[in-house]
Amino acid sequence: MTEAKSDIHLYTDQTANGIKISMLLEELGVPYKVTAIDISKNTQKEPWFLEINPNGRIPALTDTFTDGSPIRLFESGSIMQYLVDRYDTEHKVSYPRGTREYWEVNNWLFWQMGGLGPMQGQANHFARYAPEKIQYAIDRYQNETRRLYRVMETQLSKSTSGYLVGDKCTVADLACWGWVAGSNWAGVSLDDFPHLNAWLDRVLARPGVERGRHVPKKHTALENRHKTEEEMDKEAGKTRAWVQQSMAADAKK
Amino acid sequence: MAAPYPPKPIRIWVTPPGPNPWKAVFLFEELGLNYELKPFRFDDVKKKPFIDVNPNGRTPAIEDPNTNLTLWESGAIYQYVIEVYDKENRLAYDSFHERHLCNQWLHFQMSGQGPYWGQAGWFQHLHHEKIPSAVERYCNEIRRVLGVIERVLADKPADAQWLVGNKMTFADMAWLPWNFRLSEVMLLSWDEVWEGLPHVRAWHEKMAALPSWQRCIEIRGRLMEAQGLQWNGVPKGIETFTEYEKKIAEGEDTTALQH
Ligand SMILES: N[C@@H](CCC(=O)N[C@@H](CS)C(=O)NCC(=O)O)C(=O)O
Ligand SMILES: N[C@@H](CCC(=O)N[C@@H](CS)C(=O)NCC(=O)O)C(=O)O
Numbered sequence: 001m002t003e004a005k006s007d008i009h010l011y012t013d014q015t016a017n018g019i020k021i022s023m024l025l026e027e028l029g030v031p032y033k034v035t036a037i038d039i040s041k042n043t044q045k046e047p048w049f050l051e052i053n054p055n056g057r058i059p060a061l062t063d064t065f066t067d068g069s070p071i072r073l074f075e076s077g078s079i080m081q082y083l084v085d086r087y088d089t090e091h092k093v094s095y096p097r098g099t100r101e102y103w104e105v106n107n108w109l110f111w112q113m114g115g116l117g118p119m120q121g122q123a124n125h126f127a128r129y130a131p132e133k134i135q136y137a138i139d140r141y142q143n144e145t146r147r148l149y150r151v152m153e154t155q156l157s158k159s160t161s162g163y164l165v166g167d168k169c170t171v172a173d174l175a176c177w178g179w180v181a182g183s184n185w186a187g188v189s190l191d192d193f194p195h196l197n198a199w200l201d202r203v204l205a206r207p208g209v210e211r212g213r214h215v216p217k218k219h220t221a222l223e224n225r226h227k228t229e230e231e232m233d234k235e236a237g238k239t240r241a242w243v244q245q246s247m248a249a250d251a252k253k
Numbered sequence: 254m255a256a257p258y259p260p261k262p263i264r265i266w267v268t269p270p271g272p273n274p275w276k277a278v279f280l281f282e283e284l285g286l287n288y289e290l291k292p293f294r295f296d297d298v299k300k301k302p303f304i305d306v307n308p309n310g311r312t313p314a315i316e317d318p319n320t321n322l323t324l325w326e327s328g329a330i331y332q333y334v335i336e337v338y339d340k341e342n343r344l345a346y347d348s349f350h351e352r353h354l355c356n357q358w359l360h361f362q363m364s365g366q367g368p369y370w371g372q373a374g375w376f377q378h379l380h381h382e383k384i385p386s387a388v389e390r391y392c393n394e395i396r397r398v399l400g401v402i403e404r405v406l407a408d409k410p411a412d413a414q415w416l417v418g419n420k421m422t423f424a425d426m427a428w429l430p431w432n433f434r435l436s437e438v439m440l441l442s443w444d445e446v447w448e449g450l451p452h453v454r455a456w457h458e459k460m461a462a463l464p465s466w467q468r469c470i471e472i473r474g475r476l477m478e479a480q481g482l483q484w485n486g487v488p489k490g491i492e493t494f495t496e497y498e499k500k501i502a503e504g505e506d507t508t509a510l511q512h
Pocket of ligand 2: 110115268270271274310325327328363367
C-alpha cells in the first residue's frame with residue numbers, strides 16, 4: 001500500500017460536530033490545514049463556502065484526490081468515513097472493511113448522526129436559544145437526550161474495552177464525544193451515568209483528542225460542568241440573537 | 254426463476270406506520286433481495302425481544318443469517334446492504350470519489366432529513382397541544398433542506414437528475430420515504446409542497462413511481478390494516494397519540510380496544 005498523500009483542508013468552528021474531524025485527524029496523525037469559520041458571522045452562508053457545502057454548515061473538508069482533482073465533502077459522519085477509508089490503513093481508530101466491528105462502528109456512527117446529534121441539538125435550541133420558553137419542547141428533547149445517553153451507558157457497561165465497539169477507541173466514540181462533553185449545555189446531567197462519565201475521561205486522556213478538541217479555538221464545553229443554569233443562560237444570550245436572526249432569514253427563503 | 258439471493262432470507266423488523274422501516278424495505282425490493290418481514294406493533298418497540306435486537310428501540314433493524322450480523326440504524330443498514338449485496342453496483346458506484354459522495358448524501362439524509370421531518374410530523378399531528386412556533390421551526394427547516402437539493406439538482410444536466418453521477422443510487426432512495434409523507438407532515442397539498450421545487454418534485458416522483466416503492470406502499474397498507482391502525486399510526490378505537498402512549502405505558506393491550 002502506498003502512503004496516501006494528503007492535502008486536507010478543514011473548514012470548522014468550535015462545536016461538537018466540528019471537533020469530531022480535528023480529533024480524528026490528530027488521532028490519525030495526518031497533516032491538515034484549518035480555516036476557522038465563525039458561524040455566528042454566517043461565513044458558512046457565503047457563496048465560496050456553499051461551493052464546498054451547499055448546506056451551509058460546518059464542518060466541511062476538501063482534499064486532493066488520488067487522480068489529482070479536488071474532492072469536497074460535508075456532513076461530519078461522511079467526512080469521518082472518508083478519512084478512515086483513505087488514511088487509516090493501519091486501523092488505529094477503525095476496523096477493516098467487511099468485518100463485524102466495521103459494520104457495528106457504522107451503526108453507532110449513524111446513531112450519533114441521526115439521533116444523538118439532532119436531538120441534543122433540539123434540546124440546546126429550546127433550552128438556550130428559542131425566543132420563547134416552551135416547557136414541553138424543552139422536556140421532550142432533554143428526555144430524548146437522556147434516553148439516548150442511557151442506550152450508550154448500557155452499551156458501555158457491557159464493553160470490556162470501555163469503548164463503544166470492539167477493543168479500541170473508534171470513530172464511533174470520537175463522533176459522540178463532543179456531544180456528551182456538552183451535556184450540561186443541553187441541560188442534561190451525567191450524574192446517573194457512571195460508565196458514560198468514565199468513558200468521557202477515557203477518551204479525553206488520549207493525546208490526539210486533547211490536541212484536536214481545541215481546533216480552531218479552545219474547547220470550553222467541559223467547564224460548563226461547574227456552571228449554574230443562570231450562568232449558562234447568560235452566556236447563551238449572544239448566540240440567541242444570532243440563532244433568531246438565522247431563523248428569520250431561513251424563513252424568508 | 255433464479256435462486257433466491259442471498260440464500261437465507263434477511264429478516265427486517267418493521268413497525269408499519271413510520272417511514273424508516275420502509276426505507277430499508279425499499280432498498281431490498283429494488284435490489285430484489287431475499288428478505289422476510291418481521292412486523293410488530295409500535296407498543297413493543299421498547300420491549301423484549303426487540304430491544305435485544307436494537308437496544309435503541311427503533312425500527313428498522315435487520316438480522317442477516319448469511320453473515321450472522323444484526324444491524325440497526327437505517328443508514329448503517331443501507332451501507333451494509335449496498336456493499337455486501339449490490340455487487341454489480343446497480344445502485345452505487347465503485348469509484349472512490351462517487352462512493353464517498355453517495356455516503357455524504359446519505360449522512361445528510363440521516364441527520365438533516367429524518368430528525369427534522371420527524372419533529373415536524375410530531376408537532377403537527379401527534380402532540381396534543383398546538384405549538385405554532387415549533388411547527389413553524391421544523392417546516393422552515395424542511396423548506397431550507399429541500400431548497401439545498403433543488404439548487405444541487407438544478408445545476409446538473411437534464412439527463413443526470415440524481416444526487417451523484419447520472420443514475421439513481423441508494424443516496425437518492427434514502428430520501429424518498431420521508432418525502433413521501435410531506436403533504437401530511439406540512440399539512441399542504443402536493444402542489445403547495447413542491448412550490449418552487451420543480452427539480453426536487455421530478456426527482457421524487459420518478460422514484461415514487463418505481464414498482465419497488467409501489468410494493469412497499471401496498472405491503473404497508475396491508476400491515477396497517479392487519480394491525481388495525483389509523484392513518485397516523487394510532488390504533489382504531491383510540492382518539493389521540495397521547496392516549497395511545499399512556500395506554501402503552503400502563504401496559505394495556507391496545508389491540509383489545511378495536512372490538
Ligand atoms: N449533520 C451535520 C450537522 C452540522 C451542523 O449542524 N453544524 C453546525 C455547527 S455544529 C453549523 O454549522 N451551524 C451553522 C448554521 O446553522 O448556520 C454534520 O454532522 O456535519
Ligand atoms: N435514525 C433511525 C431512526 C429510526 C426511527 O426513528 N424509527 C421509528 C419508526 S419510523 C421508531 O422505531 N420509533 C419508535 C419510537 O419512537 O419509540 C434510523 O434511521 O434507523
